[in-house]
Amino acid sequence: MNIKIFVGLVLLTLLTISCTTIKDCGYDAVCFSNLAKNCKASSLNIVDNGNLFKLTVRGIVSDNCEVSYKIIKINNSYKNEHPELSNVIEQKAVTCYLNLVDTTDNNQTYLDLIKKFNESIDKHCSGPLKDIFLEPASTELKKQFTESIK
Numbered sequence: 001m002n003i004k005i006f007v008g009l010v011l012l013t014l015l016t017i018s019c020t021t022i023k024d025c026g027y028d029a030v031c032f033s034n035l036a037k038n039c040k041a042s043s044l045n046i047v048d049n050g051n052l053f054k055l056t057v058r059g060i061v062s063d064n065c066e067v068s069y070k071i072i073k074i075n076n077s078y079k080n081e082h083p084e085l086s087n088v089i090e091q092k093a094v095t096c097y098l099n100l101v102d103t104t105d106n107n108q109t110y111l112d113l114i115k116k117f118n119e120s121i122d123k124h125c126s127g128p129l130k131d132i133f134l135e136p137a138s139t140e141l142k143k144q145f146t147e148s149i150k
Contacts, residue, residue, distance in 0.1 A: 022056060032057075037109035039065035050075030055114070064097035064124075065110045071129065085132070094121065094129035 022041040025031035032044035036057045043056040052073040058066040070093035079086040098113040121130055 022058070033111055036114055037111040039110040045072075050077070057110070057114070061097065063101075064099045065113070066095065066097055067110075067114055068093050068095045068127075069129065085135075089129065089132050092127070092129045092132065094125050094127040094133070096121070096125040098124055 022043055023031070023035055025035070025042055025044050027045050027047070029044060032042050032055070035042035036044075039057055039060050041057055041059045043054060046053040046055060051071070054070040054072050056068045056070070058068065060066075070091070071089050072091065074086045074090055098110060100108060100110065100113070121133060
């Protein structure tokens, strides 16, 4: 492929991604679900057990649905039990690239894959939160996080 064409395609892709407006659904799970099932750019705030998480669908990138999961705030109980880990994981995110081709169920939507975050973190995700979630001390928080998405 000609290098100029390749560079042009890369720039066009980056421009398309950066121009995508993300619909902020706030705490409205129905709003988010309606958009996320088709990988439409949207975000949802989730409060669970005093923890605040943000789930953001950025849209389709190279045939994959790009989704980021971010821990905004950790509850005080967890902070008291794990002060060092809490300071490390607040404001950290993991980005996942989900593909419907990887599923055996033809009726699945991207929302179904998003809800199964904990099953795909090893294969389809990257970022500082992924490494942290694989540590034994964060097992309870990962459980709370993944259950709050459902």
